[in-house]
Amino acid sequence: MSYFSDIYKGIKTLLTGMSVTGGYFLHARKGAITQEYPDNRETLKMFDRFRGEVVMPHNADNRHYCTGCQSCEIACPNGSIEIIWDRAVDPATGKKKKKIDKHIYHLSMCTMCGLCIEACPTDAIVWAPNFENSVYDRSALTKVLNQPGSSVLDGIED
Amino acid sequence: MNFLQMIIPLNITKTISDWISSIMPETAASYTIMVVIAVAYLALFAVAGLYLVLLERKVAAWFQLRIGPNRVGPWGLLQTMADALKLVSKELTSTIKIDKFLYNLAPYFVIVSALMAMAVFPFSKQFQAFDINIGVFFLIAISSIGVIGILLAGWSSNNKYALIGAMRSGLQTISYELSVGLSILTMVLLTGTLQLSEIVEAQRTGGWLILQGHIPSIIAFMIFMVAGTAETNRAPFDLVEAESELGAGFHTEYSGMKFAYFFLAEFINMFIISSIAVVLFFGGWLSPFGITENIAWFPEVIWFLIKVLGLIFLMMWFRWTFPRLRVDQLLTLEWKYLLPLNLMNLMLMAIIIWLNWTI
Numbered sequence A: 001m002s003y004f005s006d007i008y009k010g011i012k013t014l015l016t017g018m019s020v021t022g023g024y025f026l027h028a029r030k031g032a033i034t035q036e037y038p039d040n041r042e043t044l045k046m047f048d049r050f051r052g053e054v055v056m057p058h059n060a061d062n063r064h065y066c067t068g069c070q071s072c073e074i075a076c077p078n079g080s081i082e083i084i085w086d087r088a089v090d091p092a093t094g095k096k097k098k099k100i101d102k103h104i105y106h107l108s109m110c111t112m113c114g115l116c117i118e119a120c121p122t123d124a125i126v127w128a129p130n131f132e133n134s135v136y137d138r139s140a141l142t143k144v145l146n147q148p149g150s151s152v153l154d155g156i157e158d
Numbered sequence B: 001m002n003f004l005q006m007i008i009p010l011n012i013t014k015t016i017s018d019w020i021s022s023i024m025p026e027t028a029a030s031y032t033i034m035v036v037i038a039v040a041y042l043a044l045f046a047v048a049g050l051y052l053v054l055l056e057r058k059v060a061a062w063f064q065l066r067i068g069p070n071r072v073g074p075w076g077l078l079q080t081m082a083d084a085l086k087l088v089s090k091e092l093t094s095t096i097k098i099d100k101f102l103y104n105l106a107p108y109f110v111i112v113s114a115l116m117a118m119a120v121f122p123f124s125k126q127f128q129a130f131d132i133n134i135g136v137f138f139l140i141a142i143s144s145i146g147v148i149g150i151l152l153a154g155w156s157s158n159n160k161y162a163l164i165g166a167m168r169s170g171l172q173t174i175s176y177e178l179s180v181g182l183s184i185l186t187m188v189l190l191t192g193t194l195q196l197s198e199i200v201e202a203q204r205t206g207g208w209l210i211l212q213g214h215i216p217s218i219i220a221f222m223i224f225m226v227a228g229t230a231e232t233n234r235a236p237f238d239l240v241e242a243e244s245e246l247g248a249g250f251h252t253e254y255s256g257m258k259f260a261y262f263f264l265a266e267f268i269n270m271f272i273i274s275s276i277a278v279v280l281f282f283g284g285w286l287s288p289f290g291i292t293e294n295i296a297w298f299p300e301v302i303w304f305l306i307k308v309l310g311l312i313f314l315m316m317w318f319r320w321t322f323p324r325l326r327v328d329q330l331l332t333l334e335w336k337y338l339l340p341l342n343l344m345n346l347m348l349m350a351i352i353i354w355l356n357w358t359i
């Protein structure tokens, strides 16, 4: 008798599936997930976990969190990060301390793996939801993440 | 000459045919009229096919919570027109080792057999190009010619994916043709005629056939829709062009307009299957409960189109809901379930008619 119960079950599951898609169909006009991108450029909000490019946030006084420890440079599997660093006397303690001169990030080589961000002990670098990365010259994709004249925030140690 | 009676309002066709007959001898006139009707049908269904493609894309988008084509023309209405223009302008490429003659012949086989079937449908009382008394039989015969085109395409492309796709198509059509035929036969038992216009007329007094035949009719309708979807090679029965396994199946090697013929034929076939279902189960061009029966100017073709679009929507619903079947599942479904059910259903229908239990 399982023959007929198979048919019954088959029809039932098919109808269940159809009611699910039918429900989608009915409220597609309101709930469409399509982003009409160039039109809604102003209001478009990317998702929290979107990986666009690596950036280094600075506060209002042009200070950042990067101590120049080079963990990110070592963690990067394809050498997309280069850190040019220096030593300078820290006015607070009077000792010589490592500091970054330039945090160079090659967006053209980055695979968005996120290992650098995980490796950073001070959370100095984060993901930015910025995806409009096309440029006419690939040298424009080599970016210096610390802003000119910026310095590390006082008291940040790795 | 009943193929002269087309499109009712204003009697344009009658005027044209009178005019042609007046300037030509009898035989020349009838040939001219045939050509005119053929060209009209060709143009009509090419455009209808294009709009079915657009409808499919819109419906698919809505099923997937997307928006669908909305850039070309208002609401994207000109999208498929633009696609067709693009395809016409494309180069017709082919590989070196193809069988040239068959390769070029195959798309025409598919599209011509699809268009030929259109001729016998009674879109309304007067809008029917060719009303033969074996209409249903003609339809079944024509609709299985298309698969020869698919087999030819797969074979002549000299490409293993194309050939696998074509063989699957052959397999599928041979199996499901049985179900289509038997479920149609069940309904023909009820009407006792193969002529499509008379099948429609039989529903004027007794109500639509799906109601007249109640249980066996409903079962026949369900089987017909399943087998009909399989006949058109659409998902969930699209093993023939299974993109993930076979590239594009039998039309892998086709480009430009020849590809477009295959594509268009799929949509016209969908229209044909729905039209057969409308004529056999839902009263063709008859209005529901006869609400427009006494309004003389009302174009009954609208009812036909509404019903056909409803069934086409159902097929699209299938397509965007169900996953593709495996080959063995396909054959199990046909030979283990649909065919025995269909035979039982045929018996049931015969008994019901014999005992006069129809409504």
Ligand code: SF4
Pocket (backbone or CB within 6 Å): A054, A075, A076, A077, A078, A079, A080, A081, A109, A110, A111, A112, A113, A114, A115, A116, A117
């Ligand atoms: S995301 Fe990965 S590839 Fe890109 S810079 Fe960081 S570690 Fe390197």
Ligand code: SF4
Pocket (backbone or CB within 6 Å): A065, A066, A067, A068, A069, A070, A071, A072, A073, A083, A119, A120, A121, A122, A123, A124, A125
């Ligand atoms: S960004 Fe983070 S990991 Fe990289 S050098 Fe600066 S502090 Fe170290």
